[in-house]
Amino acid sequence: MFQVDGVAIPLEYRRRPQARRYILRLSPQGVATVTVPGGGSARAAREFVVRQQAWLLDQWHRVRTAALAPLPPAGVYFRGERVPAVVETPGRLRLGDLLVQVPESAPAAEVRRHLRRALQRLAVGELPARVAELATPLGITFSRVTIRDQRSRWGSCSAGGTISLNWRLIQTPPLVRDYIILHELIHRRELNHSDRYWTLLRTVCPTTDAAEAWLRQHTAGLREL
Numbered sequence: 147m148f149q150v151d152g153v154a155i156p157l158e159y160r161r162r163p164q165a166r167r168y169i170l171r172l173s174p175q176g177v178a179t180v181t182v183p184g185g186g187s188a189r190a191a192r193e194f195v196v197r198q199q200a201w202l203l204d205q206w207h208r209v210r211t212a213a214l215a216p217l218p219p220a221g222v223y224f225r226g227e228r229v230p231a232v233v234e235t236p237g238r239l240r241l242g243d244l245l246v247q248v249p250e251s252a253p254a255a256e257v258r259r260h261l262r263r264a265l266q267r268l269a270v271g272e273l274p275a276r277v278a279e280l281a282t283p284l285g286i287t288f289s290r291v292t293i294r295d296q297r298s299r300w301g302s303c304s305a306g307g308t309i310s311l312n313w314r315l316i317q318t319p320p321l322v323r324d325y326i327i328l329h330e331l332i333h334r335r336e337l338n339h340s341d342r343y344w345t346l347l348r349t350v351c352p353t354t355d356a357a358e359a360w361l362r363q364h365t366a367g368l369r370e371l
Contacts, residue, residue: 148178150199155206159191168194172205173295174262174369217258218370224265226319226360228367231261244268262371269293269313277309277327284350286334297369300326300361303333317368318360325357 148157156177163184168191171179180191195202221228222241229242239246239261246264248257274291281288289307302310309330315323328351336343348354 148195148199148202150203153203153206155202157195159188161186170195170198170202171297172202172209173297174209175295176206176209178202217254217261218367222261222371223317223364223368225317226322231257241265258371265316265371266293266295266313269311269316273311273313273315273323273327276323277311277331280324280327281331284331286331288331288334301330303330303337305337307334314368317371318364321353322357322360325351325354 148155155172158177158179159182160179161182161184165181165183165186167183168186169181171181173179178195180195182188182191217231218228221230223229224242224244227242232240234240234245236250237248239248239257241261241264244264246261248260252260270293273293277288277291287307288303288309290309292308292310293313294310296312300312300315304310309327311326311330315326318326329347332343332347332350335346351357
């Protein structure tokens with residue numbers, strides 16, 4: 147736990163031997179994570195957080211304000227479209243074809259939390275299967291698929307074959323979802339972003355440019371929840 151101006155912020159340390167510098171991030175749930183590079187120390191990481199405490203406190207207030215805000219009037223992104231979250235009956239919320247159980251008279255922060263968790267569960271149920279569907283005809287293998295809650299990355303592929311995907315892909319259209327999955331699967335052939343990598347990706351995903359354009363235009367809206 148890190149204390150700053152009377153605010154207690156959960157703090158976690160993650161050692162990443164491949165990291166080149168200390169990195170501080172704050173999750174939508176208000177948990178701070180410090181990436182400790184190879185050769186780094188817990189003491190140096192703590193000192194790094196102290197130097198960044200003004201930034202951390204500002205981000206914490208932003209996350210807190212967003213969590214307490216009502217759902218966007220225009221709706222929440224779901225499968226690429228803004229869909230209104232409608233209270234069908236007391237305690238039940240509908241977002242498109244997704245039904246979410248929410249305690250009656252729940253405050254805004256709790257409604258958002260239940261909706262986010264429902265979308266995360268849906269992502270866990272759907273995204274790994276889609277990875278397998280796209281990988282099989284390409285003859286690409288992978289070890290496993292993990293679904294993560296990340297602010298700045300849509301996916302990653304480890305040298306060991308683990309594909310990690312952001313749960314918010316469930317909010318994007320199929321065109322974008324498949325692009326991100328293929329982006330990571332092609333790293334099983336080329337673990338870099340060389341010209342050869344992009345040639346391979348565009349061969350299997352001709353809609354690469356359209357998917358990236360959609361993300362550039364809508365990423366801010368995806369992070370409203």
